[in-house]
Amino acid sequence: MSAPRVNLYSDTQTRPTEGMRAAIAAAEVGDEQRGQDPTTLRLQERVAELLGQEAAVFLPSGTMCNQIAIRLHVRPGGDEIVLDRTAHPVNHEAGGPAQHAGAMIRTLDGDGGIYSIEQLEAAIRPPSRYFPRSRLVSVEQTSNLGGGRVWPLERMRAVLEVARRHGLRAHLDGARLMNAVVASGVPASEYAGGFDTAWIDFTKGLGAPVGAVLAGSRELIDEAWRFKQMMGGAFRQSGIVAAGCLYALDHHVERLAEDHENARLLAQGLAELPGVTLDPSRVETNIVLFEVKDAAGLVQRLADRVELQVVDSRHVRAVTHLDVGRSDIEHALEAFAAVLT
Numbered sequence: 001m002s003a004p005r006v007n008l009y010s011d012t013q014t015r016p017t018e019g020m021r022a023a024i025a026a027a028e029v030g031d032e033q034r035g036q037d038p039t040t041l042r043l044q045e046r047v048a049e050l051l052g053q054e055a056a057v058f059l060p061s062g063t064m065c066n067q068i069a070i071r072l073h074v075r076p077g078g079d080e081i082v083l084d085r086t087a088h089p090v091n092h093e094a095g096g097p098a099q100h101a102g103a104m105i106r107t108l109d110g111d112g113g114i115y116s117i118e119q120l121e122a123a124i125r126p127p128s129r130y131f132p133r134s135r136l137v138s139v140e141q142t143s144n145l146g147g148g149r150v151w152p153l154e155r156m157r158a159v160l161e162v163a164r165r166h167g168l169r170a171h172l173d174g175a176r177l178m179n180a181v182v183a184s185g186v187p188a189s190e191y192a193g194g195f196d197t198a199w200i201d202f203t204k205g206l207g208a209p210v211g212a213v214l215a216g217s218r219e220l221i222d223e224a225w226r227f228k229q230m231m232g233g234a235f236r237q238s239g240i241v242a243a244g245c246l247y248a249l250d251h252h253v254e255r256l257a258e259d260h261e262n263a264r265l266l267a268q269g270l271a272e273l274p275g276v277t278l279d280p281s282r283v284e285t286n287i288v289l290f291e292v293k294d295a296a297g298l299v300q301r302l303a304d305r306v307e308l309q310v311v312d313s314r315h316v317r318a319v320t321h322l323d324v325g326r327s328d329i330e331h332a333l334e335a336f337a338a339v340l341t
Ligand SMILES: *Cc1c(COP(=O)(O)O)cnc(C)c1O
Pocket: 060, 061, 062, 063, 064, 066, 088, 089, 140, 142, 143, 144, 173, 175, 176, 201, 203, 212
């Protein structure tokens, strides 16, 4: 009998567990647009507290969290956002910052998605009638296309210090913030509390089917509601999905350590195979980014046994998650070995 296909395409591939489905089925609901869905209200309060912020709003996706946050901070018509060149709003939001906020984007060439304070300082423009206006800096914790790397707390604090000194707003894309929390032991509020806006995704490693929560000051979150309504992101009985998110906070955070362990195992095995360039010591969370000669070719040859994502012509991404166990990693490594040796 052949081994089942191992899905390392993304941590978005998880299916709700039995326990999560039961929590969803039992959810208390009301009209979310009118502030009457008790489960959504509970989720928002819980995430605001988790992230060390005053208030929070439930949104359909992480992309909408980024888009609304950018819109909150940027004055349309040439304000500039400084972020790493691998950042999600630069590459995977269909040009949203240009459409929704009329923003200029200034990318930094960080290491694994983590830029230096020198790079940041050099990118912030002095006031001038010729220049775009530097307005917002953004940090992605963990870095997705940077390979799941964890920003050290000190570096994030230094980014905030520079942002404040230059009068800029600061945004935290915390799609995988809880992976960083579990990997580092630093509480989420320590990472997120100093930012103007911060959010977490429930559809990545946390394993829920729908939803992300954007947090910030009460004033900013009130304003975020305008854009949520405008973009069509207001819900009705959203307790159905918010219940899955609450369940994930109770049951799927600490277990992220297993995903990190499985990613390390995968990285160690891959690093020993011919034709793979990978430093396993750079694998800190659930993402394994590695270099091969022909990324698309490799992914295609493995397709029957392992699902992977092509990042570019030479880079492949593998992501561990709730639905991938240690034996799946062993199956995946056998398949890699068969193709590469
Ligand atoms: C997935 C992801 C997003 C977008 O979240 P969605 O819920 O898929 O819209 C934003 N930023 C990062 C770093 C991500 O990995």
